Amino acid sequence: MTQPMLEVRDLKMHFPIGGSMLDRLRISGGLRFENPVVHAVNGVSFAIQPGEVMALVGESGCGKSTVAKTIARIYEPTAGEIRIEGQDIATLGFTDLLPIRAKMQMIFQDPYASLNPRQKVRDIVAEPLLEQVKGAERREVPARIAALLAKVGLNAEHAGRYPHQFSGGQRQRIGIARALSVTPGLIIADEPVSALDVSIQAQILNLMMDLRDEFGLAYLFISHDLSVVQHIADRVGVMYLGFMVENAPRDVLFSRPRHPYTRALLSAAPSIKAHRDREEITLTGEVPSALTLPSGCCFRTRCPFAWDRCTAERPKLQDVGEGQTVACHLTDEPERDKP
Amino acid sequence: MTALLKVENLRTWFHTFSGVVKAVNGVSFEIGAGEVMGLVGESGGGKSVVGFSILGLIDSPGQIEGGQILLNGEDLVTAGEPRLRQIRGKEISMVFQDPMTSLNPLHTVGRQMDEVLRLHTKLTAPERLSACVEMLESVGISRAAERLTAYPHQFSGGMRQRVVIAIALLAKPRLIIADEPTTALDVTIQSQILKLMRRQIAEKGASMILITHDLAVVSEMADHITVLYCGKVVETGATRDIIETPSHPYTRGLIDSIPDPEHRAARLRQIPGTVPDIRNLPKGCNFRDRCPRAQAICAVEEPALAPRHASLSSACHFPLQPGELA
Numbered sequence: 036m037t038q039p040m041l042e043v044r045d046l047k048m049h050f051p052i053g054g055s056m057l058d059r060l061r062i063s064g065g066l067r068f069e070n071p072v073v074h075a076v077n078g079v080s081f082a083i084q085p086g087e088v089m090a091l092v093g094e095s096g097c098g099k100s101t102v103a104k105t106i107a108r109i110y111e112p113t114a115g116e117i118r119i120e121g122q123d124i125a126t127l128g129f130t131d132l133l134p135i136r137a138k139m140q141m142i143f144q145d146p147y148a149s150l151n152p153r154q155k156v157r158d159i160v161a162e163p164l165l166e167q168v169k170g171a172e173r174r175e176v177p178a179r180i181a182a183l184l185a186k187v188g189l190n191a192e193h194a195g196r197y198p199h200q201f202s203g204g205q206r207q208r209i210g211i212a213r214a215l216s217v218t219p220g221l222i223i224a225d226e227p228v229s230a231l232d233v234s235i236q237a238q239i240l241n242l243m244m245d246l247r248d249e250f251g252l253a254y255l256f257i258s259h260d261l262s263v264v265q266h267i268a269d270r271v272g273v274m275y276l277g278f279m280v281e282n283a284p285r286d287v288l289f290s291r292p293r294h295p296y297t298r299a300l301l302s303a304a305p306s307i308k309a310h311r312d313r314e315e316i317t318l319t320g321e322v323p324s325a326l327t328l329p330s331g332c333c334f335r336t337r338c339p340f341a342w343d344r345c346t347a348e349r350p351k352l353q354d355v356g357e358g359q360t361v362a363c364h365l366t367d368e369p370e371r372d373k374p
Numbered sequence: 375m376t377a378l379l380k381v382e383n384l385r386t387w388f389h390t391f392s393g394v395v396k397a398v399n400g401v402s403f404e405i406g407a408g409e410v411m412g413l414v415g416e417s418g419g420g421k422s423v424v425g426f427s428i429l430g431l432i433d434s435p436g437q438i439e440g441g442q443i444l445l446n447g448e449d450l451v452t453a454g455e456p457r458l459r460q461i462r463g464k465e466i467s468m469v470f471q472d473p474m475t476s477l478n479p480l481h482t483v484g485r486q487m488d489e490v491l492r493l494h495t496k497l498t499a500p501e502r503l504s505a506c507v508e509m510l511e512s513v514g515i516s517r518a519a520e521r522l523t524a525y526p527h528q529f530s531g532g533m534r535q536r537v538v539i540a541i542a543l544l545a546k547p548r549l550i551i552a553d554e555p556t557t558a559l560d561v562t563i564q565s566q567i568l569k570l571m572r573r574q575i576a577e578k579g580a581s582m583i584l585i586t587h588d589l590a591v592v593s594e595m596a597d598h599i600t601v602l603y604c605g606k607v608v609e610t611g612a613t614r615d616i617i618e619t620p621s622h623p624y625t626r627g628l629i630d631s632i633p634d635p636e637h638r639a640a641r642l643r644q645i646p647g648t649v650p651d652i653r654n655l656p657k658g659c660n661f662r663d664r665c666p667r668a669q670a671i672c673a674v675e676e677p678a679l680a681p682r683h684a685s686l687s688s689a690c691h692f693p694l695q696p697g698e699l700a
Contacts, residue, residue: 094560238644307632319566321530
């Protein structure tokens with residue numbers, strides 16, 4: 036087996052909150068409380084092969100964007116390993132990360148906020164590349180920028196313009212060109228099409244798939260839109276409250292979802308089809324707070340199947356064949372699979 | 375059947391420094407009692423402005439330049455502010471997109487609900503209270519009496535949208551305008567809210583205008599769909615006809631842009647280009663620059679809305695026949 040492009044092992048990302056003025060007053064008054072911690076990511080493991088598209092899906096607050104930002108080392112992980120082509124980057128410092136940035140780039144959700152409004156397009160796209168190349172090679176940068184802009188469907192004349200002169204779809208193309216400038220092997224795309232209109236969304240998805248075919252890119256694709264994920268992904272990981280609850284090849288996941296949350300998510304997604312033969316699992320209630328995780332299974336508070344074992348014991352991801360792994364006690368006790 | 379609401383050649387323009395934005399430019403449609411109509415289109419299509427125009431919520435530099443909005447035969451365009459205040463919340467109510475900003479953070483949920491009844495009914499205070507409790511319970515909020523004293527920040531997004539829907543339904547309006555009611559919500563919450571709205575509308579016999587960019591949502595909710603592009607109606611008809619055999623190339627393009635798991639092609643069919651600048655629309659058909667069927671006449675003459683197959687009407691010189699691809 037080839038070495039994975041990205042391998043994440045038991046990644047944890049906790050954010051301490053507090054340190055507010057009130058907390059300081061309490062401390063100076065001799066009162067000490069344990070600082071509350073947001074458990075954004077609680078031990079997530081997965082791997083992406085070169086050229087593979089892995090999607091992370093889940094609802095807001097499930098930690099999918101935090102996983103993306105932690106892998107990109109925008110955050111410093113609380114625990115766990117992040118291996119890029121075998122090298123663990125979880126604890127690397129700023130300068131040591133620089134060569135890693137040439138292997139891994141990020142595309143952001145909001146094409147309005149992710150480009151510097153005071154920079155011209157050519158400077159935006161060149162910036163990551165200028166960090167990587169030195170000396171004489173720098174003279175080749177302008178030609179390379181022009182080639183990149185053409186590749187993402189922009190003209191050479193666009194290079195001298197500012198971001199506000201572009202539409203949302205065009206800005207997302209600029210963001211993609213910037214990510215491609217260092218010819219990375221992995222692109223982390225955090226909801227890259229959610230802010231775009233549906234007709235523009237199709238243009239950007241097509242562009243991303245063309246670039247994958249041309250450069251052999253691997254994508255970590257974060258999205259809440261299941262129809263987009265079903266179109267673009269090779270493998271899908273479903274997250275809930277900072278846990279990976281199911282991870283499977285796309286066709287397996289969409290035809291045979293095993294985890295009750297995945298099943299609910301698939302049945303809740305609206306569709307333009309007149310009839311659908313999916314089972315309906317309607318969830319009641321809402322996602323619990325990430326400040327105090329429920330004991331046992333993270334999903335038990337909303338799960339229609341939950342029983343006492345789910346409160347006592349946290350389920351681990353188990354292999355159920357065909358590359359599908361599920362974290363649910365129903366795997367051991369399938370006879371309970373009726374509401 | 376007489377229409378509950380009839381919008382006739384509505385034109386709402388915004389006079390900005392950089393030119394006149396004809397956000398809504400000659401839109402007509404009607405809704406019968408108990409009907410759900412979906413108003414669909416991309417951003418800049420003018421769908422929200424239609425909703426705001428009906429309620430008279432257009433502020434300067436915007437202005438309704440012409441047309442009629444007839445609610446049971448009464449023209450809302452010329453009705454004047456005092457009459458509109460009687461209508462808002464009582465006859466027509468609105469559910470906004472963002473449940474985080476459409477409630478007043480300084481007042482309790484109970485007070486905001488009570489306001490509707492205080493303004494529009496002659497109920498006594500205890501009667502109003504019990505009506506509020508009953509309505510909160512019917513939108514699926516437990517311990518309703520207790521929750522009335524809570525402030526909006528004490529509710530989650532999905533719960534807040536339930537409160538907004540409860541407020542919209544309180545005075546038993548005949549028409550609800552829902553502007554992207556579930557766009558800000560997660561998919562499992564979205565399906566809860568959509569089910570709730572469908573049930574409430576059926577029970578109360580109200581009509582609804584559902585404004586959304588999400589064709590999947592609209593196809594599950596609406597009886598009729600009207601598609602807007604650059605402030606004009608490009609196609610209208612029964613939901614299944616629009617989704618299955620659209621006659622306008624733009625509608626076809628919108629539907630094809632949604633990834634279809636059953637016909638999984640390597641590439642999505644995309645609409646090329648972007649929406650033109652609405653201050654500077656091309657002559658002829660607004661969609662011609664992005665249309666695969668455009669010919670010389672499309673640059674000269676603007677197509678008029680005309681009946682097509684099944685229940686459809688569309689504004690196109692070269693409409694699609696059933697089974698024909700764009």
